[in-house]
Amino acid sequence: xxxxxxxxxxxxxxxxxxxxxxxxxxxxxxxxxxxxxxxxxxxxxxxxxxxxxxxxxxxxxxxxxxxxxxxxxxxxxxxxxxxxxxxxxxxxxxxxxxxxxxxxxxxxxxxxxxxxxxxxxxxxxxxxxxxxxxxxxxxxxxxxxxxxxxxxxxxxxxxxxxxxxxxxxxxxxxxxxxxxxxxxxxxxxxxxxxxxxxxxxxxxxxxxxxxxxxxxxxxxxxxxxxxxxxxxxxxxxxxxxxxxxxxxxxxxxxxxxxxxxxxxxxxxxxxxxxxxxxxxxxxxxxxxxxxxxxxxxxxxxxxxxxxxxxxxxxxxxxxxxxxxxxxxxxxxxxxxxxxxxxxxxxxxxxxxxxxxxxxxxxxxxxxxxxxxxxxxxxxxxxxxxxxxxxxxxxxxxxxxxxxxxxxxxxxxxxxxxxxxxxxxxxxxxxxxxxxxxxxxxxxxxxxxxxxxxxxxxxxxxxxxxxxxxxxxxxxxxxxxxxxxxxxxxxxxxxxxxxxxx
Amino acid sequence: xxxxxxxxxxxxxxxxxxxxxxxxxxxxxxxxxxxxxxxxxxxxxxxxxxxxxxxxxxxxxxxxxxxxxxxxxxxxxxxxxxxxxxxxxxxxxxxxxxxxxxxxxxxxxxxxxxxxxxxxxxxxxxxxxxxxxxxxxxxxxxxxxxxx
Numbered sequence: 001x002x003x004x005x006x007x008x009x010x011x012x013x014x015x016x017x018x019x020x021x022x023x024x025x026x027x028x029x030x031x032x033x034x035x036x037x038x039x040x041x042x043x044x045x046x047x048x049x050x051x052x053x054x055x056x057x058x059x060x061x062x063x064x065x066x067x068x069x070x071x072x073x074x075x076x077x078x079x080x081x082x083x084x085x086x087x088x089x090x091x092x093x094x095x096x097x098x099x100x101x102x103x104x105x106x107x108x109x110x111x112x113x114x115x116x117x118x119x120x121x122x123x124x125x126x127x128x129x130x131x132x133x134x135x136x137x138x139x140x141x142x143x144x145x146x147x148x149x150x151x152x153x154x155x156x157x158x159x160x161x162x163x164x165x166x167x168x169x170x171x172x173x174x175x176x177x178x179x180x181x182x183x184x185x186x187x188x189x190x191x192x193x194x195x196x197x198x199x200x201x202x203x204x205x206x207x208x209x210x211x212x213x214x215x216x217x218x219x220x221x222x223x224x225x226x227x228x229x230x231x232x233x234x235x236x237x238x239x240x241x242x243x244x245x246x247x248x249x250x251x252x253x254x255x256x257x258x259x260x261x262x263x264x265x266x267x268x269x270x271x272x273x274x275x276x277x278x279x280x281x282x283x284x285x286x287x288x289x290x291x292x293x294x295x296x297x298x299x300x301x302x303x304x305x306x307x308x309x310x311x312x313x314x315x316x317x318x319x320x321x322x323x324x325x326x327x328x329x330x331x332x333x334x335x336x337x338x339x340x341x342x343x344x345x346x347x348x349x350x351x352x353x354x355x356x357x358x359x360x361x362x363x364x365x366x367x368x369x370x371x372x373x374x375x376x377x378x379x380x381x382x383x384x385x386x387x388x389x390x391x392x393x394x395x396x397x398x399x400x401x402x403x404x405x406x407x408x409x410x411x412x413x414x415x416x417x418x419x420x421x422x423x424x425x426x427x428x429x430x431x432x433x434x435x436x437x438x439x440x441x442x443x444x445x446x447x448x449x450x451x452x453x454x455x456x457x458x459x460x461x462x463x464x465x466x467x468x469x470x471x472x473x474x475x476x477x478x479x480x481x482x483x484x485x486x487x488x489x490x491x492x493x494x495x496x497x498x499x500x501x
Numbered sequence: 502x503x504x505x506x507x508x509x510x511x512x513x514x515x516x517x518x519x520x521x522x523x524x525x526x527x528x529x530x531x532x533x534x535x536x537x538x539x540x541x542x543x544x545x546x547x548x549x550x551x552x553x554x555x556x557x558x559x560x561x562x563x564x565x566x567x568x569x570x571x572x573x574x575x576x577x578x579x580x581x582x583x584x585x586x587x588x589x590x591x592x593x594x595x596x597x598x599x600x601x602x603x604x605x606x607x608x609x610x611x612x613x614x615x616x617x618x619x620x621x622x623x624x625x626x627x628x629x630x631x632x633x634x635x636x637x638x639x640x641x642x643x644x645x646x647x648x649x
Binding site for chain 1: 503504505507508511512515518519522531532533534535536537540541543544547548550551554569570572573575576577580581583584587588592596599600602603604607608609610618622626630634635636637638639
């Protein structure tokens, strides 16, 4: 197996004291980011990205990806102890996690959440190890039309799989493409849509958008809900961990199903949030204790956490192998790769073997370190959450502002961040999804480039997008994903079964 | 409803801007405005749908309660002042003022704790960014005076 050899080589790249140190720092920072309102995986990574420009790319990606793992773990802490989801994908964890904490089983709930997150992530990393090189090799033959069809499939998945109204998803996404188009046209080099403003010459940077939309917008939403956090005490001791672990193997089927759902939703960029809800819903219907879900069933914690983590992790597969990120955080990491001078996509596996396999090896190690860190440090993180919002909020605002400034050392970006923040608040209030907007800003230029190149090759005929079997298949899948809501409704009516909302 | 109109306006601006630079076919392929024009058109169409949907919702289901909006304004106003102050005073002094103002008037903390955090945060930031990561942040008159 060529893959195993590459992976072992990856471990030899990663295993150094400095990388281990970055991993630890990344996990702790990540959990902190996941725990605090207003700081999430995507904008946490965006804020810290400029600080890593001087680091070697492998160390930098280890630090940043570990922040991502940490944030995934951290979301569970706030959901279970405080009934406040630190991240959107941990909303489903609150349904049973918080009732468990109220019954005095916080330790069991946290252990179950962390362990199932770990299993979900491990499953996804194994999938990445085995599948990513194959996908990358396959994608090496892709021309512009194939590339565009992959983008098309990715964005259609958002429309069909999201729980927001399709028209709002489309509006948000296309707004992202429009924002990406501002500035220099990457194909011809001419300026467009700047309306004479010199500040807009370089376009909108997605890092600023991420910090504003997710950071400032989130603070505004939290502010609206009032300022107090009331949490349950958390104590995890080895006896509780051991007891919970002994009970977990009974739920292997739930875990396996959740892993599969998570991987599927992560690779097609529907993301961790719908994956966690879907997994919870299916577990509820298929479990014999389904009626008791919502009152503190451990299975109701396992299902969404496993799915969210495996979706969050597998979102890196298309990012590495195709250059199409599966989640906003993966999109920010992709932006980081571009800044470090690494072109994500199939060629990465050929030209930057050390980097790719180092990253994949660090996913294994990072999740093991992460599990150890969260199991031992929960009380510390819970204590941080008890710091009142009146103190935390201005500090987070300052951190966001500094993060926005350091992207280009430009004060105008700080103003743009606030504009994006206010816009993000209103969009979020009106149920517009933000993830497709951010992904469109990141991928806008590349999607447009492949679209225009395809048209150039075909001399302007749109038929190029169904000219070969491969393109036609991917485009067809895209249309299925686009109308998935309608299709599943029809199917549901045809079989006479009630579909979950 | 308002948001749908706002998004619609952005879409229309995109289309207008694209029309100015040409949306047709030139010798070197599609012109610069080609892609954004269609993107803008989709934004406009989707916003029309959203607007009609929003019209159908009864006005009783309000966007947010007034007290909530007052809370939100409490963050937006100081933040706007902060953002305007950064180029003038530098990020350190502005940050200290933002933290102090927020904690004193919104969090209602006593002066000792407020001052403690308002001064500690910029100092910590300074050490982390300028000394450790060697990333310069915007400075103002105070830093010049201190010779930093």
